[in-house]
Amino acid sequence: MALNVEKLRNDFPCLQKKFDGKPLVYLDNAATSLKPNSVIDKEAEYYKEYCANIHRGMHKMSEQASREFELAHEKTAKFIGAKSEKEIIFMRNATEGFNLLMYSLCAGDFFKPGDEILVSRMEHHANLVPWQFLQQMKGTKLNFVELNEDFTLNMDDLKGKLSSKTKLVSLTQASNTVSSIVDVKKACEIVKKNSQAYFAVDAAQSVPHLPVNVRDIGCDFLMFSSHKMLGPTGIGVLYGKEEILEKMQPFMYGGDMIKEVKWNSSSWNELPSKFEAGTPAIAQGIAFGAAIDYLQKVGMQNIRQHEKEITKYALERMKEIPQAKVYGPRDLEKRNGIVLFEAGKLDCHDIALALDEHSNVAVRSGMHCAQPIVESLNPKGLARASFYFYNTKQEIDVFIESLKEIVGTFK
Numbered sequence: 001m002a003l004n005v006e007k008l009r010n011d012f013p014c015l016q017k018k019f020d021g022k023p024l025v026y027l028d029n030a031a032t033s034l035k036p037n038s039v040i041d042k043e044a045e046y047y048k049e050y051c052a053n054i055h056r057g058m059h060k061m062s063e064q065a066s067r068e069f070e071l072a073h074e075k076t077a078k079f080i081g082a083k084s085e086k087e088i089i090f091m092r093n094a095t096e097g098f099n100l101l102m103y104s105l106c107a108g109d110f111f112k113p114g115d116e117i118l119v120s121r122m123e124h125h126a127n128l129v130p131w132q133f134l135q136q137m138k139g140t141k142l143n144f145v146e147l148n149e150d151f152t153l154n155m156d157d158l159k160g161k162l163s164s165k166t167k168l169v170s171l172t173q174a175s176n177t178v179s180s181i182v183d184v185k186k187a188c189e190i191v192k193k194n195s196q197a198y199f200a201v202d203a204a205q206s207v208p209h210l211p212v213n214v215r216d217i218g219c220d221f222l223m224f225s226s227h228k229m230l231g232p233t234g235i236g237v238l239y240g241k242e243e244i245l246e247k248m249q250p251f252m253y254g255g256d257m258i259k260e261v262k263w264n265s266s267s268w269n270e271l272p273s274k275f276e277a278g279t280p281a282i283a284q285g286i287a288f289g290a291a292i293d294y295l296q297k298v299g300m301q302n303i304r305q306h307e308k309e310i311t312k313y314a315l316e317r318m319k320e321i322p323q324a325k326v327y328g329p330r331d332l333e334k335r336n337g338i339v340l341f342e343a344g345k346l347d348c349h350d351i352a353l354a355l356d357e358h359s360n361v362a363v364r365s366g367m368h369c370a371q372p373i374v375e376s377l378n379p380k381g382l383a384r385a386s387f388y389f390y391n392t393k394q395e396i397d398v399f400i401e402s403l404k405e406i407v408g409t410f411k
């Protein structure tokens with residue numbers, strides 16, 4: 001179904017903004033998405049109507065806040081096909097999800113010196129730096145799955161690098177730089193067939209843009225952030241298989257995550273509370289539920305289809321600028337709505353600044369929290385335009401025409 005983008009755009013206050021009389025062209029969605037009124041209103045509703053701590057009060061407002069917070073877990077579980085809300089841990093963001101995984105498995109003595117962690121060459125720092133730290137802490141070894149020439153994941157290399165030493169394979173489902181989509185279901189099958197390793201998925205750039213189903217993938221863990229999918233900042237998700245989460249050590253210790261506390265020992269609460277210590281981001285969690293409602297109404301298939309169309313259009317139009325070079329797969333089935341590029345000898349930050357100054361086009365520039373891969377393509381960094389379902393071909397025209405002028409002026 002074709003999306004009524006113009007109608008949807010009315011839901012987003014930031015899309016109504018103008019600077020110097022010209023509209024904002026927001027192409028920095030991989031960094032964070034804009035928020036619709038329903039999400040903003042839901043967060044305000046908590047503060048206005050039932051501003052209370054959860055799971056602690058017998059009073060009406062606390063009961064309502066607790067119910068709404070639990071409901072957001074339930075909606076998230078359904079949205080990604082988890083078995084139940086017990087498998088949905090609310091964290092601050094995807095980054096905290098990876099840290100939970102690392103610290104919690106560590107505390108349970110899961111890793112031994114010489115064990116291997118396997119990630120790909122296109123990971124975000126969130127799925128790289130924790131495993132580097134683990135090497136120092138536990139003497140584990142970090143290994144990398146290579147990419148094919150078109151920036152897709154090399155499945156043969158993945159298979160070849162698995163061994164009895166591999167304890168965890170953690171792969172992005174959609175790259176925030178080179179735009180590749182990884183067939184994580186196939187990767188998971190390879191991992192499970194050829195090793196005993198856990199399989200984790202970085203879904204920060206996939207859950208907001210594609211239909212994702214954890215049971216279909218077969219993964220053990222999957223992380224993503226609310227703020228990249230219309231929801232508030234300060235809330236993110238770690239999905240984990242219930243039977244594994246049950247066995248794992250908590251990540252943080254204190255209130256809410258306990259069942260019983262004695263002077264010298266404690267026992268842990270049921271899932272997901274076992275991993276949600278202290279007062280959580282209540283307002284943000286509740287409003288995240290409204291973001292999921294919105295995405296479901298629009299339809300994840302429709303979102304994917306629209307983004308494919310505008311990405312195709314953008315890639316075609318980029319060809320009009322001979323100095324521009326785009327990095328990423330050409331096949332639309334194998335990529336998401338991210339266009340990572342350079343333009344001649346222009347510095348990527350100058351491109352971003354000029355686009356903003358010239359025509360209110362917001363893009364990102366630099367290393368994109370994935371320095372090893374970006375640096376290997378251009379040591380000075382790259383520019384990135386990233387789309388969401390509310391972007392239009394007209395906005396891409398503004399971006400391309402503006403980029404043409406910038407390249408022409410500074411050549």
Ligand SMILES: Cc1ncc(COP(=O)(O)O)c(C=O)c1O
Nearest residue numbers: 093094095124126176204205225
């Ligand atoms: C692929 C990928 N993984 C992980 C993250 C980390 O997300 P957050 O900063 O919300 O923790 C990002 C954020 O840009 C990302 O693009």
